[in-house]
Each structure stands twice: as C-alpha cells, then as structure tokens.
Amino acid sequence: MVGPIIPRRQQHRFSKWLLDEDHESNHAKGKHPWWQAVCLTGVDYFSTLGYQPGIAALAAGALSPLATLILVLVTLFGALPVYKQVAKPSPRGEGSLSMLEKLLPGWKSKLFILVLLGFVSTDFIITITLSAADATTHLIQNPLMPAFLQGQAVPITLILIALLGAVFLKGFHEAMGIAVVLVAIYLSLNLAVICVGAYQIWQQPSLIGQWQSALTSGHSSLMAAIGVAALLFPKLALGLSGFETGVAVMPLVKGSPEDTEVRPIGRIHNTHRLLTTVAVIMSFFLLTSSFETVLLIPSEAFDHGGSANGRALAYLAHKYLGNVFGTVYDLSTIAILWFAGASAMAGLLHIVLRYLPRYGMAPDWARATRPLVMVFGAIAFLVTILFQANVEAQGGAYATCVLVLMSSAAFAVMLAAYKRRAKLSSFAYALITLVFFYTTIVNIVERPDGIQIATCFIVGIIVTSLFSRVWRSTELRTQEVKINKSAQQFIDEALLESSNSDNEQISPPTLEIIAHRKIVGDWQEYENKAREVCEDNHLPLNIPLLFLEIEVVDASDFSDAICVRGVQVGNHRILRARSSAVPNAIAAILLHIRNQSGKLPHIYFGWMEGNPLEFMMKFILFGEGDIPVTTREVLRKAEPDHEKRPGVYVGG
Numbered sequence: 001m002v003g004p005i006i007p008r009r010q011q012h013r014f015s016k017w018l019l020d021e022d023h024e025s026n027h028a029k030g031k032h033p034w035w036q037a038v039c040l041t042g043v044d045y046f047s048t049l050g051y052q053p054g055i056a057a058l059a060a061g062a063l064s065p066l067a068t069l070i071l072v073l074v075t076l077f078g079a080l081p082v083y084k085q086v087a088k089p090s091p092r093g094e095g096s097l098s099m100l101e102k103l104l105p106g107w108k109s110k111l112f113i114l115v116l117l118g119f120v121s122t123d124f125i126i127t128i129t130l131s132a133a134d135a136t137t138h139l140i141q142n143p144l145m146p147a148f149l150q151g152q153a154v155p156i157t158l159i160l161i162a163l164l165g166a167v168f169l170k171g172f173h174e175a176m177g178i179a180v181v182l183v184a185i186y187l188s189l190n191l192a193v194i195c196v197g198a199y200q201i202w203q204q205p206s207l208i209g210q211w212q213s214a215l216t217s218g219h220s221s222l223m224a225a226i227g228v229a230a231l232l233f234p235k236l237a238l239g240l241s242g243f244e245t246g247v248a249v250m251p252l253v254k255g256s257p258e259d260t261e262v263r264p265i266g267r268i269h270n271t272h273r274l275l276t277t278v279a280v281i282m283s284f285f286l287l288t289s290s291f292e293t294v295l296l297i298p299s300e301a302f303d304h305g306g307s308a309n310g311r312a313l314a315y316l317a318h319k320y321l322g323n324v325f326g327t328v329y330d331l332s333t334i335a336i337l338w339f340a341g342a343s344a345m346a347g348l349l350h351i352v353l354r355y356l357p358r359y360g361m362a363p364d365w366a367r368a369t370r371p372l373v374m375v376f377g378a379i380a381f382l383v384t385i386l387f388q389a390n391v392e393a394q395g396g397a398y399a400t401c402v403l404v405l406m407s408s409a410a411f412a413v414m415l416a417a418y419k420r421r422a423k424l425s426s427f428a429y430a431l432i433t434l435v436f437f438y439t440t441i442v443n444i445v446e447r448p449d450g451i452q453i454a455t456c457f458i459v460g461i462i463v464t465s466l467f468s469r470v471w472r473s474t475e476l477r478t479q480e481v482k483i484n485k486s487a488q489q490f491i492d493e494a495l496l497e498s499s500n501s502d503n504e505q506i507s508p509p510t511l512e513i514i515a516h517r518k519i520v521g522d523w524q525e526y527e528n529k530a531r532e533v534c535e536d537n538h539l540p541l542n543i544p545l546l547f548l549e550i551e552v553v554d555a556s557d558f559s560d561a562i563c564v565r566g567v568q569v570g571n572h573r574i575l576r577a578r579s580s581a582v583p584n585a586i587a588a589i590l591l592h593i594r595n596q597s598g599k600l601p602h603i604y605f606g607w608m609e610g611n612p613l614e615f616m617m618k619f620i621l622f623g624e625g626d627i628p629v630t631t632r633e634v635l636r637k638a639e640p641d642h643e644k645r646p647g648v649y650v651g652g
Contacts (some may be wrong), residue, residue: 021369031254034270038277039183040249040343044127045242045278046183046285047340049190050333051134051391052236053289054312058302058392059235061294062214066229068290071236072283074439078432079406080279083243085413085429087271091264094247096409097355103415107556110359114465116408118458120351122242123401126394126453127344128380132160133389137310137339138330143323157389158381164341168349168369178339186336189329193313197292198321207295234442237399243284244405246275248347253387273629289313310391348376360469360477360558383453396447401454403443407436469558473619474630476638477559477581478588483596486566490546490573495597497544510647511593511601512539513575515586515627516547523570530572533604536651547574548589548603550582552624562588583619583630588648602647603631 053064060067086096097116101109126557136156140149143298149156191617203206215225253274256266293312301308301315308315314333318326341555348373444451480570514533519525526547557580564577579585590601605628619625632648639645 018475032252034253034274035277036180037249037271038274039179039251040252041242041246041274041278042183042281042297043179043339044245044343044347045282045338046186047131047333047336049186049285049313050138050337051130051288051310051395052286053293053560054302054308054310055392055395056236056290057293057297057299057312058309060229060232061299061648062211063229063232064236064294065226065287065291066215066226067233067236068286070226070230070233072287074233074435075283077277078410078435079243080275082406082410082413082429082432083247083275084272085416086247086409087250087268089277090113090247090250091261091267093120093350094354095244095353096405096412099412100408103412103419105556106554107561110556111462113355113359114462115458116405117351117355119401119404119454121245121348121461122397122454122457123244123405124351125376125380125383125457126398126401128164128341128376129157129383129387130391130394130398131337131340131344132157132164132380133384133387133394134310134391135160135334136389137391138314138333138337141307141311142316142330143318144327153389154385161380161384164338164345166372167342168345168373174251174289179343182332182339186332187281187285189317189332190289192323192325193317193329194285194292195289197296198288200320201295207276211295218582219592226364229235231442234403235395235399235438235446237439237443238401242278243275244409245343245347246271247277248350249274249397288555288579292316293313297569302545304390304392345373345376351371356465356468358558359465359556360472360475365644378610393449393615397450397453400440400443400447400450403436403440404454407433407440407619410436472558474633474637475584476588476634477584478562478579479559480561481564481588481592482561483564483592484566486568487564487575488566489573490566490568491593491597492542493601494546494573511597511599512543512547513548513590513601513603515548515603515605515631516549518549523572526572526574528570530563532606533651536606537604537649545572547572548577548586549574550585551576551578552582553578553580555580555624566588581619582624583627584634586627586631587638587646590635594644594646600644600646602649604649604651605631 056064056068086099089099089102097120097145100116101113103109104112133153135154139145139156140153216222217254250267250271253267253270255264255268255270259266289312293308293316296319297308297312297315300306302312303309311330311333314326314330317329321329352372354368383394410429410433414433415424417426417429431492491511498510498512514529516526516529529547530545531541533539533545534543560580562577562579562585564575567574567576575589577585586603590603593599593601609629614625616625619630626628628648628650635645636646
C-alpha cells in the first residue's frame with residue numbers, strides 16, 4: 001500500500017522550517033542583572049532539592065547530614081574557587097571545555113573534548129529525564145491526584161519530555177523572566193518548609209538525641225562517623241550540578257559601563273557574585289534539608305516506592321503544612337523540574353553547536369536547532385524507558401557526569417596556573433583536582449552504571465564525529481581568504497605579463513601557479529622547480545609563474561581563515577599561506593583569485609606515488625596526502641561547472 005504523497009511545496013516548507021538555523025531556542029537575548037542570571041542557573045541547581053535530600057538519606061542514612069556537610073565544604077572551598085577561575089577566560093560562556101581546548105592543542109585536544117562532550121551530553125540528557133521523572137513522582141504521589149495515575153510513571157514522564165521538545169520546536173524565548181518567577185516561588189516555599197521543620201525539631205528535642213544515638217551506634221566515635229561520611233559523600237554529588245551552568249550563562253550577565261569585549265571585568269566580577277550566591281544558597285538548603293529529613297522522616301519512607309522517595313521536602317510540606325500547601329509545593333517543584341529540563345536542553349544545544357560543527361564533526365543539519373531537539377528527545381525517551389522513570393536509578397549517571405566535568409574544570413584551572421608558573425595556586429588547585437578525582441572514582445566504583453551510560457554517549461559521539469569529519473573532509477572548509485598587498489601585486493603582475501605575451505599557448509591570459517613544498521627556500525630550488533614543471537607540462541620557459549606554498553599549522557582544525565602573503569626569492573614570486581589542510585587551502589585560494597580577477601588560474605603539481613589508503617589517512621589526520629587528486633575533488637564539489645573550475649595539472 002502506498003502512503004500519501006506530500007506535495008513538493010509542502011516538503012520544501014517543512015525542510016525550511018526544520019533546518020532553520022536562525023531558529024531561536026536558547027535563552028533570551030540581551031544582558032540582565034547578575035541576580036536574574038542566578039535564577040537561570042538556579043532552575044538547574046536549585047531544582048535538585050526536589051530529589052537530593054531523599055537520595056542523600058537513602059545513600060547515607062543517619063550520616064546524611066555529615067556527608068552533606070562535607071559536600072558543602074567541597075562546594076565552597078573546591079568547586080567555587082575553581083569556577084571563579086573558569087569564569088575569567090569565559091566571558092562568552094566558553095567554560096572549562098574551552099580552557100582545555102586552548103591548553104591542549106591539536107588532535108589531543110579534539111579527542112579529549114569529544115570524550116568530555118560525551119559526559120556533557122549524558123549530564124544534560126539525564127538532567128532532562130531525571131527532572132521529568134521526579135516531576136512525575138511529585139505528581140502521582142500527591143494525595144489529591146487520582147488513583148489511576150499510580151503505576152503510570154513512565155508514560156507521564158514521556159509526556160513531560162514530549163512537551164519539552166514541543167516547546168523547543170516552537171521557540172523558547174522568555175527564559176529569564178520565567179526563571180526568576182519560578183526560582184523566587186520555589187525557594188520561598190522551600191524556606192517555609194525548612195522553617196516548619198526546624199520548629200518541629202525545636203518542639204521535639206528528643207529527635208536530636210535519637211539521631212545522635214543512631215549516628216554513634218554503628219561507629220566507635222564521632223571521628224569514625226565523619227570518616228565514613230567522607231567515603232559516602234560522593235553519592236551526594238548531585239548537589240554540585242550548577243557551576244557549569246553558572247559559567248554558561250555569562251553572556252547574559254550585565255557588566256559595568258567600562259567593560260569592553262576584550263576586558264569585560266564587570267561581567268566577570270558579577271559572575272563571581274552569581275557563583276558565590278548560588279553556592280551559599282544551595283549550601284544552606286542542602287545542610288538544613290538533609291538534617292531535617294533524617295530527623296523527621298521514617299527511614300522506610302525513602303525506599304523505592306515510599307512516600308518520601310524522590311520527594312523528601314514535599315513529604316514534610318504535606319505532613320506539617322497540609323495537603324493544600326503541599327499541593328502548591330508539588331506544583332512549584334514540578335514546574336521548576338520541568339524548566340530544569342528546558343535549561344538542560346538549551347545547554348545541550350549550546351554545547352553541540354559550539355564545538356561539533358566547528359570541528360567538522362557534525363553534518364550540516366546539526367547547525368539547525370530543530371533536528372537536534374528531535375534527536376535529543378528520542379534519546380531522552382529511550383533513557384526514560386530503560387530506567388523506568390526511576391529517580392534514584394538515574395542518580396549514579398548524573399553524579400558521575402557532574403563529577404567528571406568538575407574534575408576536568410579543576411584540572412584545566414590547575415594546568416593554567418602551572419603554565420603561569422603560579423606555584424602556590426597550582427598546588428592548591430592540584431589538591432582540589434585530587435579531591436574531585438577521588439570523588440569521581442569512588443562514584444564510578446559504587447555506581448558503575450553512570451560510566452557505562454556515559455561510555456555509550458562517548459563512543460556514539462566519537463564514531464559519528466569521525467565519520468562526519470571524513471565525509472565532510474573535501475568541503476572547501478575555508479571561512480575567508482585574505483591576500484596581502486605584496487601577494488596581490490604578484491598576482492596582478494603575472495596576469496598583466498600573461499595578457500601582454502605574444503605566445504598563443506597562453507592566450508587567453510591565465511594565471512599559472514606551481515604548488516610547491518619549500519625545502520631550502522633558495523633561488524636555485526625555485527629555478528629547478530619552475531624548469532621541471534614547464535618541461536613536464538610543455539609550457540614555454542618564459543611564461544609568468546607564481547609559486548603557492550601552504551604550511552599546515554593544526555591539522556585537527558576543520559576550517560580557518562587563510563591569509564596569503566607575497567615573498568620574492570630572486571626573480572621568483574611566491575604566495576605563502578598557513579592552513580589546516582593543504583588541498584582545501586589551495587582550492588579556496590584558486591577560487592578566490594578567479595572571483596577577484598575574472599581569470600581562471602591553473603595549478604601544477606608533481607606526481608605522487610604511494611598507497612591511496614595511506615594518502616587518505618594523511619589527509620584526514622595531517623591535512624596533506626595525495627594533494628593533486630584531493631584538490632581537484634574539493635574544487636569539483638565547490639564549483640560543479642567544469643568550465644568555471646580552475647585547472648589542475650599533474651606532471652612527472
């Protein structure tokens with residue numbers, strides 16, 4: 001049976017809508033006061049209060065407050081100083097990945113970034129699925145909800161994710177205003193719950209004694225309990241999730257009137273305020289909530305399916321403030337968790353668009369937002385189904401990715417301090433890096449599912465990225481060609497000499513260029529090369545010639561701007577340029593000369609012998625390989641009309 005045929009015009013409209021690169025699904029444009037940007041960071045960071053206290057109590061039991069205290073110390077004296085340093089070179093939201101990219105150049109940098117992108121992708125995808133799953137938990141556990149919703153966690157979570165994707169397909173604009181309202185309401189409600197919990201403990205001082213007994217019953221001393229808590233705190237690492245987002249929103253932070261694009265000191269200072277504020281607020285809520293939930297909620301309520309599982313503070317809200325307030329709290333939590341998924345989707349799109357297309361490691365359609373939203377939405381569906389919308393089960397993957405990113409940030413800051421020869425700073429950041437490495441390793445050992453999921457993402461990104469890089473390798477890949485004054489003079493002179501020549505073999509006038517790899521660079525080298533090319537291609541010895549030399553600077557870069565300069569050695573005129581790939585640069589320069597002069601340039605190569613597979617790998621990895629053949633292929637793809645295509649000749 002043949003399906004309905006979509007008219008070609010409708011297909012064109014759908015393709016245009018789908019691949020619209022100007023589609024705006026990221027955060028709102030413009031600059032905002034730093035306290036508003038706190039809210040945009042907070043929808044990700046503060047929303048973890050929806051599930052963090054319950055996961056902490058389940059993981060550490062009576063030791064949860066001590067383990068949380070260690071987490072807070074790591075936050076304030078580890079993560080906060082690190083990300084203040086990351087913010088300095090990140091005024092446009094580059095983050096720690098950009099620092100590592102600059103500190104580790106070449107393919108080493110690209111592969112490392114691809115691995116980290118795997119963790120970033122896992123982090124953001126799990127943020128979407130975990131937040132939606134916890135929003136579902138708050139919905140179905142609410143006592144006012146119909147009973148038939150029980151057992152429907154997976155379909156409800158999928159609906160929430162689908163709604164999130166639909167919003168991004170439509171367009172996501174007023175992010176900042178929504179974030180301010182949600183965070184203000186959510187923190188106010190949480191503060192009310194914390195205050196009521198503190199009052200209950202004040203009214204029942206025996207609860208503290210019971211907790212102290214539970215704390216010391218399994219340990220010989222308080223120091224022993226603290227030691228065990230230090231081993232358990234990596235399980236609580238969900239509470240460290242907001243720092244990368246805090247740096248990512250830097251472009252939206254308003255600076256001072258004296259700021260410039262080169263020195264945005266005010267914006268950096270205000271971002272430091274932002275990071276400090278979110279760290280202090282979150283530290284307060286993490287400490288108080290972990291203490292109150294352990295004292296006021298029975299331990300069995302935290303088990304899977306229990307009334308406090310994934311919603312410890314909501315449990316307290318319903319118990320001590322009634323179902324009406326509890327329902328308002330649930331709705332607020334559902335809203336901020338859903339919006340945290342939106343923030344994660346925006347962050348994921350931002351990261352992918354920042355790196356993969358620039359590396360040539362994504363197809364052209366990846367520059368558009370809507371196809372990526374569909375891909376990420378499908379992955380989020382799959383993750384939700386695999387984990388059965390279980391909040392606690394996804395915590396390991398989330399914590400692992402957060403810790404890997406924070407470890408890489410600490411490593412980047414340490415490496416930057418070491419390269420500045422700041423010995424004291426590099427030593428301090430080395431200690432912080434060790435703490436994060438330890439925390440990451442413990443988390444991976446305790447909950448290997450996190451690294452397993454991240455590995456799937458990493459392998460998928462690396463394989464698809466390298467395949468895309470190979471597939472797109474014969475694109476022109478050049479952003480711009482600039483020819484300096486002396487190089488332009490050489491081109492003009494050669495064209496003039498060619499047009500004034502009486503030799504019929506070079507009429508109509510063309511520009512004859514010899515592709516050359518410099519060895520010594522003396523007059524004799526160019527003289528011998530010119531004679532050899534003329535003899536091999538049956539050209540007159542007095543023909544006006546130019547030499548073109550391309551130096552490969554960083555073959556791992558996919559595209560670059562090419563600056564051509566002119567150099568004269570004896571009576572030989574040489575055009576020299578630097579690029580990431582020789583064939584692509586030659587093709588771009590030839591097309592630029594054609595467009596500027598209106599004349600077709602011809603380029604001459606010597607014949608290359610060797611294994612074609614070896615040549616292909618040299619081209620992909622080192623930007624060289626079988627240069628004549630590849631140059632012609634790049635020109636063929638860039639200019640389909642062979643009559644307008646610069647000529648490529650191989651002699652020898």
